[in-house]
Amino acid sequence: MxxxxxxxxxxxxxxxxxxxxxxxxxxxxxxxxxxPKQTVASGPSLAPEATVDKATGEVTFNRQQYLAGSICLGCTSICGVRVRVDNESGSVLRVSGNPYHPLAAQPPAPYEASLADTVRALSGHQGSGLARRATACGRGNAVLDKLKDPYRVLTPLKRVGPRGSGKWEPISLERLVEEISTGGDLFGEGQVEGLAALLDGKPIDPASPELGTRANQLACIFGYANGRMQFFQRFAAGAFGTINIANHQGNCGLTMRAGYAAMLGDFQEYPHLKPDYANCTFYLSVGSAPANAGNPFMYQAAHAARARAEGGPRLVVVDPVLTNSDNACCGAKTEWVPVRPGTDGALVMGMIRRILETRGYQAGHLACAGPLAAKNAGEAAWTNAAHLVVADPAAKDFGQFLRARELSPEAAENALLARDVATGDLVAHDQAQGPCSIFFSGSVTTPARTVAVKTALQLLLEEAQSKTLAEYSKACGVPQADIVRLADEFASNGRTAVADCHGGTMHAGGFYTAYAVALLNALAGNLNRKGGTGIGGGKFKDFGPGPRYNLADFPKKAKPGGVRLSRQGFPYEKTSEFKRLVESGAKPYPARAPWYPFSNSVQSEYLPSALSAYPYPLKAMLFWASNPVYGQAGLMNTSAEQLKDPKRIPLMVCVDAFMTETAALCDYVLPDVALYEGFGCATPWAGPLSKVSSVAWPCVDSPVARTPEGDPVCMESFLIALAKRLGLPGFGPEAVADAQGGKHPLERPEDWYHRAVANMAFDAKPVADATQEDMEASGVSKLAESLARVLTPEEAAKAASVYCRGGRFEPVEKGWQGELLAARWEKPVQIWNENVARAINSMTGKRLKGTAAWIEPAFCEGTPVRAVYPEEKWPFLVVSTKSQLMSAGAVGSKRLHAIRPESEVAVCEADAARLGLRTGDKVRLETPDGSVEARLTVRLGVMEGVVAVEHGYGHWALGAKEMSFGAKTLPASPLRGAGAASNLLGLKDPFRKGFSTLGDIAVGANARNALPARIVKL
Amino acid sequence: MSTLIELTAFRHQPVWEMQAALYLLMIQAGAWAMLSGLAAQATGAERQRGLGAWGLLAATGLGLSAPLNLIAEMLGPHKFYTLIPRFNLSSPLSWGVAAISLFVLAGALGCVGLRRPLPVPRKAVAGLGLLAALSVLAYTWFEIARAAGVPLWADPYASAVLLASALPCGLGLALWLDMAHGGAAAQSLMARLVAALGALGAGGTLAVWGLLGSWPGTPGWPWGSALLAGSALALLLAGALFLDRPKSLSGSLLWACLLALAGGLGARLGILLLGQSAALGRAQGEPHMLGHADILGVLATPALFVALMFIASIIMGRPAKKEPAAPEVSAASAAPPAQPEAPADAQTAHGDPA
Missing domain, CATH: 1.20.5 (Single alpha-helices involved in coiled-coils or other helix-helix interfaces)
Structure with missing residues (x-):
């Protein structure tokens, strides 16, 4: 060839x-x-943290790793997590649940168990394994990405361009503190008053002394109780002395909080109820998604999963959007009741009417008008259902309870009158021994007068009967038969029927909706009862006066006073402004903006009020770990330019680990520790019924700049430096007193947190000392030097034990005492809340209703939103929904973006067909004051006429926009801006002067739901 | 997580697009090559005989090489084995595996048939090839067009551009290979006109539709947009060059082929990049994407195709054990194959001296 x-x-x-x-x-x-021999989805798996001999149970820890107990900050549930850290690189390898923590493990490991015991319990030894597992949710697993987020703020920054330009220069902490303290022409835009000048003790306005001193012209805004807020509050209120300190509630779940506060009669602490998930038999969840979000998420999600799978409590979710809480496979165990946005109050008031008319309430419970009667009847709580309320509109005390002193001068000051059933006589509630009449409408004669009265429950009945069931049904879109069925089922479950609500009630009629939901529990008489509702087990002592240290009080502690910028907790009628108007003969109503006499934590009013300079102008704002610019519906889309105007708010400082939308609009930004990098002592929401105190410690190094002492530049180190520069009390040497009167410094973050943990360790029966093995296995041995510096050896050993376990946890079974809950609410349940009834709408001069009611979402002076923006022009209503994976702060987590790269904007098939839309279509969602572009999803499980927008996406900061830090430029990552931001659809209130966002008529909570909208196909 | 990747994800396209683009180009060009070869065979014209053979050979080579891009794109290539036995009726991937398998089988049978008699009728093999090629085109169309999460892909214009741009690539390759082996099919205006129409149609569509959807402010701007513009230009130029009668191996046909290939690849890269950029799907910027981004990795499968064509050329240059039956030709089409412009040492499609 x-x-x-x-x-x-x-x-x-x-x-x-x-x-x-x-x-x-x-x-x-x-x-x-x-x-590869051993692979998982992302490559070779990690070496295990420990190995367990299956036969003997002997545990051998992998000394290349340690298992630190910490707090997850992926959302606001603050679950306990176990962070697995590589000893050599110091990087986080995995995050799982903390086996000791009731939110992560059901049942949790005994507190006495060693770390080795908990590892053994997770192994196949004796078949424990999965049954004892401790979990973090999907977000909790993935959010560790944020530690290495390229857009983290790593050093103090000062803007070098116009506010919001994204141009920054790094500066030292010392220079930053000096500049904001002294002020001056800081940006070449004119003089800026420094913080030091605000401490001169002069009034803001001598003509309006009730406004308080100029210290109030600093507003301090923070996020939530993430375990560090007490330090922030110590600075803001205790040291600086401003009354303007607010958390995120006004933009999150204030309506729910206020509804429970009205029921429980405490608008200061804002207690709230949660079901006894483990023992309730019927769980009505209104405007919340127990398997998607809510607090405490994992705890209730686990119980919701049990309900779905095994048939625990029958779970009924009332929401415009079907969530993971229900699906067809669950059959009758779960149910989704679609409801028109903003009208869940109509459904619940319909249920209340039905329950009252069919006597489906716990009459014996409601008839207990005082503690003695409750004790005699074996009740766990008492109510004011039988208390008599003045019903004569001409009476000065119309809407108030009839005082016992009016009948008898010897009666206690706060004693109220009821009618004893047995005798028919009037009786002071604290003297009532037996049941009192719960329905009564008539007149009462006292030495002073004869006056028309009604019992509180009678007033609720009349309010419920102000509309027919058909009218309620028409309003909410739930068939009348379903309202009746739900009411009957709720009543038939007796004391183990519970109702709860959350963010779905954040609409312009949300407070009364939440109050109505809360009162369903009152009718069921389930408060403080096993299978009912409770206020949660609480926590061990930490930041307050504790067994070892007093972290609450200090010499020269300020006593903030005056009117809050948000106009909360202060009646308009007591202001000099009102008095001047009255004296001049002018009409005092409407006020320039609503006042909220009984509300609290109305963060949503701070920025609009600051921009409007009403009731007074601000000089400075300090934000910490809070992002209202993104989180407040209607703010950015209506006031973006004004927020950038230094003349309106001259100085804005933000402390945040990330360049949030709020930070991006500030003049100075300071870094903060993130996730597992810092200390913290937190308590979960009310779900767990036994005491739970979680702790976090810096189990991984923070990449941020350091102070000369070696601490990360963070909220604590910044405020210590600022307080020392301003000469404020409560910081520096001898700032903390111990139980024996000794003085200790507060110069570093650990000075604060170690002492709080020592309090925790010594509360009641002190915990055992930490073992060397636990300290090594948990990495707490790295804290030994720091503990020894701050605490006594005795305290250090016990504090280390708490750190090793990620907190201190009471045994779960201590949450119950027989048929009652161990932690009980002792004040009366308020069927009628006279604080609410006493309040006057500052826009109309009319009184608010004192009990639950169906209030259509309305503007501040009562005009329904739909009257201004009719359905013909705005055929849809927008609601925000929550993903179980992404949260607003989790943006940037690669893992979460990989799973869910953008938000769902969903409509139902009928609406889509009517508009000729299909999944994937690009649309513009428009409301009267905002619009976003989005890709549409057409699916079942969305009520007709509703657009569901998943919250947490569509960022315009956090890396979505290019930023420069000196010579370094970080280009924008569209990944961060993907999806639609639901809050850009928010409304302003056209009936208010100045800047505003639509809020609840009674408590001012930001309205992010039930917003009129239309869809335009692009 | 790599900071670099996230920050540059939209400036330097992830490799996922490159290997997916290569795959789509090669398999679709292969299908068109197969159809070209079958059409040439069906004409029975002597001048088209070489095109008939090289169309099949190129199709088979591309059919063998293209799927290797998909395997390489997988994070765990060993998991490729697990895909095959799991046929899922609703999965385009399963249909794709079936279509490609059929395609390679039909191509291989056809190639063998070029050298020796087959135990099955030639028309059956041709029918199988036709079905396989159409299946491949249909499957790739649906795979892109049914990507509901990526609106740019779900648009029918995207799939149309992909399919049309592969036509000049597949047909052009077959024509050039035929010409390199002494064939004269490229002298046929009809064949070149078909290739030109494919290129002009794809280029025109891309220019109008693609560029309209990628202006400043869109996620793909400016690099993705530039890519689409360049691809449209390349395809339009290729279309024009196809119309020119080729005179040498390094002349207009070669440039038309190269421009068509460049335009086809660029169009795919641009569409995939812009689609992902807009939709942020497919875990854009995931760390594993970078692991395949070396030049050799990208060149591997085209190199395999080149090697296969060299081998085919060697085999086809050797005398066949037994000549396959001559295709039935009509008297009108039995024109002399040799063209005055043909190089002196050109060979027939069978490798024999002209």
């Missing part, structure tokens, strides 16, 4: 090409031929 030259060349060509192929394809071929 002859081979010609051409063939040889072809052969060489083929050989060369095959060589290129082999070289390029070698890795793939290698992987095909010799696959």
């Amino acid at each position: 002859s081979i010609d030259r051409r063939t040889v060349l072809k052969g060489l060509g083929a050989g060369a090409a095959l060589t290129v192929f082999a070289s390029g394809y070698k890795p793939t071929l290698k992987a095909i031929i010799d696959p």
